Amino acid sequence: MMIEVKNLVKRYAGLEAVKGISxxxxxxxxxxxxxxxxxxxxxxxxxxxxxxxxxxxxxRVAGFDIFQNSIEVRRRVGYMPEIVPLYTEMTVNEFLSYRxxxxxxxxxxxxxxxxxxxxxxxxxxxQNRIIGTLSKGFRQRVALADAIxxxxxxxxxxxxxxxxxxNQIRQVRELIKSLGQxxxxxxxxxxxxxxxxxxxxxxxxxxxxxxASDSPYNLTRRVRSGxxxxxxxxxxxxxxxxxxxxxxxxEEVAIVPLKDGWLQVEAFPxxxxxxxxxxxxxxxxxGWGLRELTRHRATLEDVFVELTHEDKL
Amino acid sequence: MNFRTIGIxxxxxxxxxxxxxxxxxxxxxxxxxxxxxxxxxxxxLNKEPSEYTVMQVFFGIFFIWxxxxxxxxxxxxxxxxxxxxxxxxxxxxxxxxRDWEVVLGKFFAxxxxxxxxxxxxxxxxxxxxxxxxxxxxxxxxxxWCSYLVVLLMGMFYVAIxxxxxxxxxxxxxxxxxxxATIALFFFTGFxxxxxxxxxxxxxxxxxxxxxxxEQFSKGLVNTKVLVFYLSMTVMTLLITQKVIESRRWKG
Numbered sequence: 001m002m003i004e005v006k007n008l009v010k011r012y013a014g015l016e017a018v019k020g021i022s023x024x025x026x027x028x029x030x031x032x033x034x035x036x037x038x039x040x041x042x043x044x045x046x047x048x049x050x051x052x053x054x055x056x057x058x059x060r061v062a063g064f065d066i067f068q069n070s071i072e073v074r075r076r077v078g079y080m081p082e083i084v085p086l087y088t089e090m091t092v093n094e095f096l097s098y099r100x101x102x103x104x105x106x107x108x109x110x111x112x113x114x115x116x117x118x119x120x121x122x123x124x125x126x127q128n129r130i131i132g133t134l135s136k137g138f139r140q141r142v143a144l145a146d147a148i149x150x151x152x153x154x155x156x157x158x159x160x161x162x163x164x165x166x167n168q169i170r171q172v173r174e175l176i177k178s179l180g181q182x183x184x185x186x187x188x189x190x191x192x193x194x195x196x197x198x199x200x201x202x203x204x205x206x207x208x209x210x211x212a213s214d215s216p217y218n219l220t221r222r223v224r225s226g227x228x229x230x231x232x233x234x235x236x237x238x239x240x241x242x243x244x245x246x247x248x249x250x251e252e253v254a255i256v257p258l259k260d261g262w263l264q265v266e267a268f269p270x271x272x273x274x275x276x277x278x279x280x281x282x283x284x285x286x287g288w289g290l291r292e293l294t295r296h297r298a299t300l301e302d303v304f305v306e307l308t309h310e311d312k313l
Numbered sequence: 314m315n316f317r318t319i320g321i322x323x324x325x326x327x328x329x330x331x332x333x334x335x336x337x338x339x340x341x342x343x344x345x346x347x348x349x350x351x352x353x354x355x356x357x358l359n360k361e362p363s364e365y366t367v368m369q370v371f372f373g374i375f376f377i378w379x380x381x382x383x384x385x386x387x388x389x390x391x392x393x394x395x396x397x398x399x400x401x402x403x404x405x406x407x408x409x410x411r412d413w414e415v416v417l418g419k420f421f422a423x424x425x426x427x428x429x430x431x432x433x434x435x436x437x438x439x440x441x442x443x444x445x446x447x448x449x450x451x452x453x454x455x456x457w458c459s460y461l462v463v464l465l466m467g468m469f470y471v472a473i474x475x476x477x478x479x480x481x482x483x484x485x486x487x488x489x490x491x492x493a494t495i496a497l498f499f500f501t502g503f504x505x506x507x508x509x510x511x512x513x514x515x516x517x518x519x520x521x522x523x524x525x526x527e528q529f530s531k532g533l534v535n536t537k538v539l540v541f542y543l544s545m546t547v548m549t550l551l552i553t554q555k556v557i558e559s560r561r562w563k564g
């Protein structure tokens with residue numbers, strides 16, 4: 001296990017930010033860490049990176065206890081905080097060289113590693129520029145380069161794509177994917193399609209507790225709107241209601257008459273069952289008109305909203 | 314404790330001085346002041362025969378000490394405060410570095426820059442000797458001793474400045490705290506020139522940087538003074554390290 005967190009609690013003065021969470025991340029996994037602002041994501045990541053102490057609980061990273069062996073853990077972790085920590089008066093080369101040496105890279109390796117991270121983070125053209133003059137996208141990539149410069153086993157990235165344009169987001173996504181082949185990655189972001197594309201597993205945290213931990217695919221099957229079927233039929237509203245009321249798999253059905261006489265039906269099954277075929281047979285049997293039959297694929301966004309939204313509508 | 318890490322942090326901190334405009338502004342006015350003070354010292358000595366040496370007169374000029382009391386807080390104010398404000402502290406403390414290494418790296422960087430600022434003044438006595446064709450009595454001992462006090466005071470004051478900076482993310486507040494504390498130590502020392510009870514006089518004698526300089530610039534090394542500055546520096550750095558450590562709990 002790369003990360004083992006057990007009953008982790010973090011209490012600030014008057015505020016319990018993390019309320020006893022437990023989770024594990026295996027070696028080589030890319031895990032998305034999701035949750036609303038203030039859910040405890042950054043706090044958890046800061047503890048994992050060795051920046052904050054926990055109030056209670058145990059955390060092991062790469063087999064080392066983070067409170068007893070903080071230095072050993074920090075040697076193996078590449079951390080990119082939400083506010084990128086850059087010395088704005090240094091050039092990119094100076095900064096990366098300083099960070100590499102500070103993190104224990106020595107001698108010839110310093111140059112090799114800097115060249116490597118400049119290559120993968122696409123920083124070659126900016127290498128001699130002063131960080132203070134760089135655009136947001138460049139700064140973000142310098143911070144990412146800093147996080148991987150000492151070739152860590154575990155990468156902890158707190159919103160690495162914040163403030164980037166779509167092209168840069170795509171670049172960073174590809175970069176993270178390729179890093180995921182060698183490193184374990186824990187990444188927090190609000191861009192959910194990102195997570196669906198990059199992460200093998202998702203942890204959703206809300207109000208200091210873990211609400212879900214599963215693959216994006218399984219999570220989207222769990223939510224109610226996942227697997228919901230939407231169809232437009234031509235039939236009497238009462239007839240349709242009567243027929244569907246006998247279906248045990250359905251949890252909820254909404255029927256809305258449209259202006260042109262057709263009915264729009266939204267049917268939500270109890271579990272993530274696919275009811276399209278059953279609908280097809282039913283409609284042909286009843287002889288209704290049909291012009292649309294689709295299964296709504298839940299996105300991670302639906303999962304996120306359902307698990308973390310306070311007043312469920 | 315890893316000396317390599319201290320060295321890496323030390324180098325970056327020292328480099329940061331040379332990249333920041335504040336350092337040059339401080340250096341400019343500092344040189345102006347010390348140069349003027351030295352000129353002043355010689356002007357005094359030129360007036361009439363005197364039993365004082367150049368070193369005694371130069372280091373006796375109050376100007377320099379006032380400047381020194383103000384200079385150190387400006388050099389130390391950004392040490393931690395700026396890192397807190399920019400968020401670079403998070404990057405620093407998640408690297409495999411111990412709190413002590415950070416404190417010492419920063420401490421030595423400021424101390425060396427402080428000594429760099431003082432170093433041109435070391436030329437003055439030699440310049441003086443050159444111009445006066447060696448007729449003036451100027452021996453190496455008092456010169457070394459005077460600069461020993463400069464070093465000792467520097468260590469203690471820089472440590473105070475670092476502690477102040479570790480307490481706040483606001484550089485101005487850090488400078489004000491440091492200035493007030495250093496000034497308190499410095500000016501309390503002047504009480505020995507007043508008529509005060511003996512026990513208090515003993516106590517205040519430890520703090521009186523001005524008095525220490527008066528002794529040392531004659532070439533007298535007082536080990537009490539030596540121990541006082543060294544132990545106060547270590548203690549202040551220790552508290553600074555505790556403050557840094559406590560930030561892990563506050564978040």
